[in-house]
Amino acid sequence: MAAEQRKLLEQLMGGGLAARTAQLPLTDPKVCRSYIVGTCPHDLFTNTKADLGPCPRVHSEPLKNEYEALSEAEKKKLGFEWDYMRDLQNRIEACNRNIETLQRRLEKTPDEVRQTNALLKAISDLSATITNGLLEVEILGEMGEVARAYDEYYKVRQAMVAKAEREKELKALSETSGPSGHQKLQVCDVCGAYLSRLDNDRRLADHFFGKMHLGFAQMRKAYEAFPKEMRQRAGRGGPPPVHHDEDGPSGGYDSWGKGGRGRRGEGYGRRSRRGW
Structure with a gap:
């Protein structure tokens, strides 16, 4: 749905948006790195209660293909995976806080x-x-x-x-x-939606195969797929691991840890610390 909306917008603007997007380099801070590496959370929840609205960054399929064509060493230098993981972490932590709040509301x-x-x-x-x-x-x-x-x-x-x-x-x-009343509500520990213990199998299936539940499940699975060391470092608020090559420390990992990505990615690094 989000991709179709972007295409329609490009057509209405006479291809101007596509032209400007094509001119952006892969490391431009306006490029959505979550989209480049995996799936942007903004695309997972369109038309649901968890809709995040349109992503403020650029989603470019050519740039995504360019990134996928890079070697693993080149990808590590860019550090996009770290940014993607931190984006997922922020979204998941926000969901977990909401789950805790809703669970407290159900208590007597x-x-x-x-x-x-x-x-x-x-x-x-x-x-x-x-x-x-x-x-x-x-x-x-x-x-x-x-x-x-x-x-x-x-x-x-x-x-x-x-x-x-x-x-x-x-x-x-x-x-x-409690607010649960006779419905005997409980909170889904994946997406934070209310579930009724009185729901039949059909209603439960509609929830578990719904867009919002599947979106949060996909984010959690993608986050857990990252190495444990990276997740622990991010959880402690530490900088990303420094990537070394023959010329010494280089690339996005090292510069991100110092508060930016050099001249081209400076703004992006700071925004990543606060969440998107």
Whole structure:
């Protein structure tokens, strides 16, 4: 969909956008490096609740092909994979924070916790009353105290009714407490969408094969595919690993770690630290 929209825009502008894009070098800071290396997150969630809007950077298929034609050593010098990984990391961390927030909203309030504990205590006390009462009825029956046994059994029956009412109240509180209400909501740990435990298989399949869920699943899979050392370094906020060649440290990795990419990529390096 995003690619079709770009093509339509190029046609409306008489090919001007395509011409300007073709003039950009691969290392231009206006080029979307996530798109060059893999898939830009802006393209994953169009027309969904997680829609990020159009990417502010240039998506160029010729530049993507140019990058794919480079050797692994040349790709490492550019450091585009590091930028792509950091972009994925920022998106995933934002999603995880949203998941934590939504999960907290589903928790019971302090008042609901107090009500639950009070009902549980009442049910426990009534259960003890019923057990002791039945034992008393049995003893009185053996002693021939029929009238007293009948009176005690009447008390036991009242306790049974009260216990059933408290259990009913507890069940209602459990089903309606919190914003989840009777729907028994839970949060998807991949995309952060609300799911209902009452949903049938068809509705669950619509979610798990939906564009938003698949988009976040694709981002998480792409991020996990990066070497563990790179992910740990990024998680600690450290600079990307320096790439060495015969002339010493060079390329995007080293310059990014110093706060930029040299004269051509200076702005891009700083923006990458804040997320896109």
